[in-house]
Amino acid sequence: MDIEEFRRRGKEAVDIIADYYQSVDNHPPVASVNPGYLQKLIPREMPQTPDSYDDIIADMQSKISPGITHWQSGNFFAWFPGCSSYPSIIGEMFSSMYSVIGFNWLCSPAATELEVAVMDWLGKLLGLDNRFLSIDEHGRKNRGGGIIQGSASEALLLAMIAARERKIQEICSQDNISYHEAISKQYLFVAYVSDQTHSCAEKAANILGVQIRIIPSDNNFRLTKDALVAQISQDKRSYHYPFFVCGTFGTTNTTSIDDLPGLADVAEVEHMWLHIDAAYAGAALACPEFRELAQGIERAHSFDFNLNKWMLVNLDCSAMWIFDSKFLTKALSAGRNILYRDSLEKENPAVRNMHNWQIPFSRRFRALKIWFTLRVYGVVGIQTHIRNQVNMAQWLKTQLILDGRFEIVAPVVFGLVVFRLNEKAASAFGSIDLANSCLYQLIQQDGRVFIVSTMVNNRLALRAAIGSVFSTMENVKLLFDVITESATDAISSHIY
């Protein structure tokens, strides 16, 4: 492909993308292909000689498209949203244009400096405490700052790495032993999460070789101070070292919020690192009315949310803040300096050698797509987006309650509605789980909307997550119609 063909094909590609978005609701939101469908359509060997570009595009439309689940459809309500937007897509295109690999400042000063700037913009947008920002109100460098990671899982792992480093240093000075001796105690380090915390916490503990306690949540699906204190006391009696606790602001199953002030109290007393995982719900903090729910975050050591869930930026884009980067950078600095020359960080607050704040060495220029998105939407545009989705979720909740056959399983705070057929509606089935499983299957068979199911208090529940920028009231009304029609079919099939 030469430059002129690139020019022509690139313009065509934007048209294909625009056409896709214009008609995305016409596709069933979930792919209906069988496992292995593509293996039958794609040759087992790559081409020896170049394929024709027209054939590639034709194959994409005839072979790839049928196997796509349309996350950007207004009728997609599964998991959490994977919310993209036009300015974000354009920002991503320009990031590919530069294709810089910004592991340190010198690799691309603009990539580092824009990241520092947009992370501070975002921190202020969410109302985060000033100590999370890179540059304080007097233009001086803070001890930490924000960095874009690929995912909330990576952010949690990095927080655990920093926490482990902090505990190792503490043991060194308390017990007057060497760094290596302190590391050898790591198998006694314990991280604390709840049974509602995302499974990436277990993954992080497994990677690091530390222990993890999964504490039962309370009736409101929250990790509480008392439960944490009880577990820690037990562990300390057997000479374990509590070093990390994860509080979730918006859990995956129900969007519950842990007792963050309580966890912060315990973290302080026990010298543990408090990480806040706000992967989905963090975006809501752009609206001041949600900040009351986030008390305690200002006392955390790190905080993370995914712009690629609810804040209009396409995957991958997870925003992590850390109040003091020294533990992380100490743990991740290799010390050797082959082929690259790090810029001097101390001299200027805008200079940062990002490879010591993350797992990979290389890094993408993700700040550009954030910059495009934040500028095109502005604070008001982002707030409107979040409030629209929350209002639609409230509408759905109210309609389901008014219908009389459903119970709402968890408080609807953000864009997620978790519901099920109630005991009365399910009575003909003899089992509430059977009734809801039947309802779920009928909704899937209908195919006009896509939701997923989950287990809440050991019982089946259905989750409808409203969050796509393309979901309008019309889409949510369709969702309600599909749910209620399927409920009627499910119940009548069991009565007659």
Ligand code: PLP
């Ligand atoms: N934390 C929470 C609360 C989540 O809901 C999810 C995913 O939905 C994750 C973490 C994992 O996010 P990621 O895929 O960015 O690692």
